[in-house]
Amino acid sequence: MWNELFPNVKADALWEATYETFYMTIISIAGTFILGILLGLLLYLTKKNGIWENKWLHFITAAFVNVFRAIPFIILIFLLFPVTLIIVGTIRGPEAALPALILGAAPFYGRLVEIALTEVDKGVVEAAKAMGAKTRTILFKVLLPESMPALVSGITVTAIALIGYTAMAGAIGAGGLGNYAYYFGFQRRDYDIVLVSTIVIVCIVFIFQFIGDMIAKKLDKR
Amino acid sequence: MISINNLSKQFTIKKQKIKAVDQLTLDIKEGEIFGVIGYSGAGKSTFVRLLNRLEEPTTGEIKIAGKNITAMKGKELRLARQEIGMIFQHFNLLWSRTVEQNIAFPLEIAGVPKTERAKRVQELIQLVDLSGRENAYPSQLSGGQKQRVGIARALANNPKVLLCDEATSALDPETTNAILDLLVDINEKLGLTIILITHEMHVIRKICHQVAVMENGSIVEQGDVLDVFHRPQQAVTKKFVEQIMGLTDDEDEVEPILATYNQGKMIRLHFLGETTNQALISQLSKQFAIEINIVQGKITHTKRGAYGTLFVQMLGEQAEMDAAIAYVTNETSVEVEVIQHVE
Structure with missing residues (x-):
């Protein structure tokens, strides 16, 4: 049955490609989460009437975020080749x-983080201030916990975009399901490989969406 | 306890300068429940937020327990804020924390060790009568319960002062009363000075010792609650007193009464303070050969005793009636006003 429907799909090759996609997705989600929260916090804190109101720092952060969000991902990969060569x-x-x-996903997530933080009830931040809380306490004990469901659903949306990005990166040599579908499927005209890769990627997206929704729901006590 | 000197706050909105608080000078004694009443926009909320510097004053000085709050910076201000509790109209609880964790939050800020924290949280839960709800999240609580958590949280670090910013305005009348009772209880038990902002005269009447009426950023009238109730000077104060007492001293109201009761003497008794507790009317009818008919009246209770007026009709011999009036005038603190005398 399997061999009739997908004559060219090799289980070990498919498994390796799936593993690579997972690997890229999970590591980049972790990186995006950290960098995105940093960017989002910086945007939130330095904006007008913010806790660390600072026009220049806000301008620089916003410029960084906007520029990197504007660059199409496929071009960003080429653009970063020299940097990648040094780092990796x-x-x-x-x-x-x-x-x-x-770098492609963090600025996008940073904006989502900024929105999530802005949605935190100002009164609660004020209450913490009235209790004599330090800025650090307000950050880690009020702003982040209170915005956590939004931060999680934000990273879910970003993760799904990231899965798409990994396929694009795969097509120019990063491995994973995108690579498998393009080189082994499309270029050899073995369309069954393209089909299987698509099904696996869709499944991965569903898994991430499901986990993200579940965690966000569990965290939300409102 | 709290002395405020020449305090002003100016906002600039769209290049227009708005004086939210205008050269305010005020002294509040220790252990007092001090009410500030005013309509929205009077500047009362800005005023209370200036006290713990949630708003920065434009000019002026605030001293709380001898410490100059306005001169403080950074850490010093944070430590001072730990000694000033605050409760809010919309409670401002962290929805991500349980009742217990919300109350523990100010203790975490103050760096209280974990075991001591748990003990203190339990005490506070007892104090505000929330036993059994320790692990509930704010979304599972009623408004009154949320405000109880707010109060417990505000009291966690044993503050000297409690600021209440419209603390009962989002609650229904019954819950409002329960929360006010709790505040009085805390005031008496802990000797805490409470500053309370409200737009409801009912709140002032029920729990405050002193009241200040704010209008356009200034205090237009201030004094003992009973005095302000009895002799409101400003138009705005009179309006607030009417919220409780209905229209007072209104000739339109007196006329039809006089027309109906056209015998004997019509008398208005002004009750002011403790004497309302005495059985004045029954005493009079026992001691003097007169009959007293209560026509209309309203007595209400403030923290400083009862206050109100009573219209009565006196029937009897002229000499007995005069003696009764003389007795009330000389022996009690009730003021007598003869409105009409029909021969």
């Missing part, structure tokens, strides 16, 4: 895709 030591394979993936 190669421009091929799943590791080489990570800098571009993180």
Whole structure:
């Protein structure tokens, strides 16, 4: 049955490609989460009437975020080749895709973080201030916990975009399902490989969406 | 306890300068429940937020327990804020924390060790009567319960002062009363000075010792609650008193009464303070050969005793009636006003 429907799909090759996609996605989600929260916090704190109101720092952060969000991902990969070569030591394979993936997704997530933080009830921040809380306490004990469901659903949306990015990176040599579908499927005219890769990617997206929704729902006590 | 000197706050909105608080000078004694009443926009909320510097004053000085709040910076201000509790109209609880964790939050800020924290949280839960709800999230609580958590949280670090910013305005009348009772209880038990902002005269009447009426950023009238109730000077104060007492001293109201009761003497008794507790009317009818008919009246209770007016009709011999009036005038603090005398 399997061999009739997908004569060209090799289980070990498919497994390796799936593993590489997972690898790229999970590491880049972690990187995006950290960098995105940093960017989002910086945007939130330095904006007008913010806790660390600072026009220049806000301008620089916003410019960084806007510029990197404006660059199409496929171009960003080429653009980052020299940087990737220095950091990772190669421009091929799943590791080489990570800098571009993180830099491509973090600014987007940073904006989502900023929105999530802005949605936190001002009164609660004020109450913490009235209790004599330090800025650090307000950050880690009020702003982040209170915005956590939005931060989680934000990273879910970003993760799904990231899965798409890994396929794009795969097509130019980063490995993973995108690579498998393009080189082994499309270029050899073995369309069954393209089909299987698509099904696996869709399944991965569903898994991430499901987990993200579940965690966000569990965290939300409102 | 709290002395405020020449305090002003100016906002600039769209290049227009708005004086929210205008050269305010005020002294509040220790252990007092001090009410500030005013309509929205009077500047009362800005005023209370200036006290713990949630708003920065434009000019002026605030001293709380001898410490100059306005001169403080950074860490010093944060430590001072730990000694000033605050409760809010919309409670401002962290929805991501349980009742217990919300109350523990100010203790975490103050760096209280974990075991001590748990003990203190339990005490506070007892104090505000929330036993059994320790692990509930704010979304599972009623408004009154949320405000109880707010109060417990505000009291966690044993503050000297409690600021209440419209603390009961989002609650229904019954819950409002329960929360006010709790505040009085805390005031008496802990000797805490409470500053309370409200737009409801009912709140002032029920729990405050002193009241200040704010209008356009200034205090237009201030004093003992009973005095302000009895002799409101400003138009705005009179309006607030009417919220409780209905229209007072209104000739339109007196006329029809006089027309109906056209025998004997019509008398208005002004009750002011403790004497309302005495059985004045029954005493009079026992001691003097007169009959007293209560026509209309309203007595209400403030923290400083009862206050109100009573219209009565006196029937009897002229000499007895005069003696009764003389007795009330000389022996009690009730003021007598003869409105009409029909021969």
